[in-house]
Amino acid sequence: MRAVIAPSRLAGTIPAIASKSQAHRLLICAALADRPTAVACPTLSADIAATADCLRALGADISYENGTFTVSPISAVSSHPTLDCGESGSTLRFLLPVVCALGTEAKLKMHGRLPERPLSPLWEELERHGARLSRPAPDTLAVEGSLSPGDYTLAANVSSQFISGLLFALPLLDGPSALALTGKLESASYLAMTVRALGLFGVDCPFADGAFTVHGGRRCVSPGHVAVEGDWSNAAFWVVADRICGGTLKITGLAPDSPQGDRAVLELAKRIGAGNAVVDCQDVPDLVPVLSVLAAVTPGETRFINAGRLRIKESDRLAAIAELLRALGGEARELPDGLVVTGKERLTGGQVSSANDHRIAMSAAVAALACDGPVLLQGAQAVNKSYPAFWTDYERLGGRVALEDEP
Numbered sequence: 001m002r003a004v005i006a007p008s009r010l011a012g013t014i015p016a017i018a019s020k021s022q023a024h025r026l027l028i029c030a031a032l033a034d035r036p037t038a039v040a041c042p043t044l045s046a047d048i049a050a051t052a053d054c055l056r057a058l059g060a061d062i063s064y065e066n067g068t069f070t071v072s073p074i075s076a077v078s079s080h081p082t083l084d085c086g087e088s089g090s091t092l093r094f095l096l097p098v099v100c101a102l103g104t105e106a107k108l109k110m111h112g113r114l115p116e117r118p119l120s121p122l123w124e125e126l127e128r129h130g131a132r133l134s135r136p137a138p139d140t141l142a143v144e145g146s147l148s149p150g151d152y153t154l155a156a157n158v159s160s161q162f163i164s165g166l167l168f169a170l171p172l173l174d175g176p177s178a179l180a181l182t183g184k185l186e187s188a189s190y191l192a193m194t195v196r197a198l199g200l201f202g203v204d205c206p207f208a209d210g211a212f213t214v215h216g217g218r219r220c221v222s223p224g225h226v227a228v229e230g231d232w233s234n235a236a237f238w239v240v241a242d243r244i245c246g247g248t249l250k251i252t253g254l255a256p257d258s259p260q261g262d263r264a265v266l267e268l269a270k271r272i273g274a275g276n277a278v279v280d281c282q283d284v285p286d287l288v289p290v291l292s293v294l295a296a297v298t299p300g301e302t303r304f305i306n307a308g309r310l311r312i313k314e315s316d317r318l319a320a321i322a323e324l325l326r327a328l329g330g331e332a333r334e335l336p337d338g339l340v341v342t343g344k345e346r347l348t349g350g351q352v353s354s355a356n357d358h359r360i361a362m363s364a365a366v367a368a369l370a371c372d373g374p375v376l377l378q379g380a381q382a383v384n385k386s387y388p389a390f391w392t393d394y395e396r397l398g399g400r401v402a403l404e405d406e407p
Contacts, residue, residue: 002407003361003380003391005368006400007349010241011248014393016230017043019260020386021190023228024051024090025197028098028168030071031060033201033222040227042067045386050086054095057081058102073222077104087112087314087385093122093161096143097169100131103146110139112356117312122162125152149175149216156181159309164194170214171203180211186282186309189261196259200226230254232262233286234387237362239265240294243273244369249397262287275300281307281338288339289321289363295341296330297370308337314385315355324360327352328367328375349373358385365394365401378406 018041028051030037041048044064052062052069058081061072083099085092085108092108096119099106115138123133129152132144147169154162163181170177185191195205202221205212230253242249256263261283268287271277272294281288281304288304295302310317318339322332325341329348333340349371354361361382368375380403383390391401 001379001381002404003365003377004402004404005365005375005377007368007371007373008398008400009245009248010369010394010397010399011245012397013250013252014238014397016232016235016251016253017387017389018048018228019231019233020045020047021090021193021231021233021260022197023048024094025164025194026200026226026228027051027055027062027069027071028094029197029201029203029220030069030222030226031055031058031062031073032098032168032172033071033073033220035222036070036072037222038225039069039071040067040225041069042228043389045388046086046384047088047091047386050084050088051091051095054083054085054091057083058099058104074102077102080105082107082109084109085111085114087114089114089117090161092141093119093159094165094168096122096141097126097147097165098172099143100126100145100147101169101172106143108141108143110141113314115139118158121155121158122165125154125166147173149173149177152177152179154179154181155183156185157183160185160187160191163191167194167198167205167212167214171198171216171218171220173216175216177214177216178211179214182210187261187285189259189283192259229258232258232260232265234362236262236265236287237290237366239269240290241366241369243269243294244297244366265291269294272298272302275343276302278303278305280305281310285310285313286359289317289359290366292321292325292332292339292341293363293367293370295343296325296332296367297345297347298343299345300343302341302343304339304341306337307339313357314382315357315360317357317360320355320357320360321363324352324364324367328371347371349375351376352378354379354382356382358382358387362387362390365390365399
């Protein structure tokens with residue numbers, strides 16, 4: 001699908017959509033709990049649906065009505081299930097250790113760029129503790145065997161999703177385990193979200209001396225009802241749009257004390273707006289595409305550093321955002337693990353691609369607000385991964401966009 005986005009100015013009030021990062025975590029805890037849980041989640045996305053579908057495949061009974069999931073937990077694990085993870089890295093990396101802990105033979109299907117995204121060193125650590133993993137096809141991961149409790153070790157600077165996956169899995173084992181982290185932790189806020197979600201379900205994972213202690217045989221204890229909070233990651237597009245449009249938007253439904261690291265968008269947008277900023281992306285990689293748009297229309301030079309992991313997302317985001325900005329008349333230069341953006345007053349408009357990446361597609365729409373001519377975006381349907389209603393909300397706020405079938 002192609003979007004033809006004309007220059008416009010957004011104004012009005014926009015409620016934040018549900019955090020898919022938190023929805024993944026709460027749904028997994030609910031599926032592993034002792035009794036049913038109502039999970040209030042007023043908006044859905046392809047990634048949230050993928051996690052719900054995978055949990056159903058494992059044996060959970062999950063329905064969705066009037067903005068709420070009703071999750072009856074897994075009582076008997078399905079035999080030889082196939083889990084379709086879609087393009088969701090969180091779904092795959094969270095549930096792979098859980099499948100190994102449940103001890104069922106299973107296949108996990110992957111789409112888009114997901115088969116290319118790394119699973120090491122999680123793969124090796126799972127096999128070291130009894131799981132057997134293989135790739136019978138490029139898009140398929142096969143799992144056999146069962147995890148045993150013990151001492152686990154992961155590098156902390158590869159992916160917090162690996163650590164989160166093990167924290168979901170280790171309480172299911174029949175003995176205590178320790179999960180030691182080596183090196184400097186990246187995306188610490190996402191790990192904090194996992195620990196908080198487990199805590200809501202009565203599972204404590206104390207961290208001391210570089211390691212988590214996890215007691216085995218601990219099923220999650222359902223609180224009965226939990227609610228998914230508003231999503232700072234997707235609200236970031238409206239935060240930047242608000243700055244470009246001159247303070248015309250009000251975003252509701254966001255918790256200022258949220259464990260979501262992307263709430264830092266408020267402070268980072270202010271810093272970039274002041275000119276000549278250096279942004280350390282280690283804990284906020286998902287903000288880089290839209291903050292780069294703000295940098296492109298802010299006088300001065302903005303340097304995004306420690307962003308190498310963006311090259312293995314839904315697209316090579318460093319390359320994709322640099323290409324997008326240059327196609328729209330901006331100035332951007334790639335670094336091996338970062339980006340340098342030189343700002344100017346306005347962009348020109350032009351033809352760009354989403355690279356099948358939801359954050360690139362939404363960044364293009366925000367960039368159109370600072371363009372003198374239209375933006376022609378190929379692959380506009382990529383927003384469905386995290387924000388299916390994005391184009392509807394964009395138009396409701398005054399954005400001018402026409403969605404067309406691609407020629």
